[in-house]
Amino acid sequence: MYQLQVENMSCGHCVGSVTKAVQAIDPQAQVQIDLASKRVTVESTSELGAISAAIVDAGFPVSSAQ
DSSP states (O other), rough: OOEEOSSSSSSSHHHHHHHHHHHOOTTEEEEEEETTTTEEEOOSOHHHHHHHHHHHHHOOOEEOOO
């Protein structure tokens, strides 16, 4: 499980875009997003770097990931 701090998320469309970006890397990934804290939790077998890069490519800066 990964925890990422993702900036510039403010609405349901943002949630959908980030979820879609992660699931493009791993279609089986479970994605939970808390807009208030800008925290994205991902349960995936893919590498953290690939997931983070996909979110950045979708236009949402990742300020921290673990």
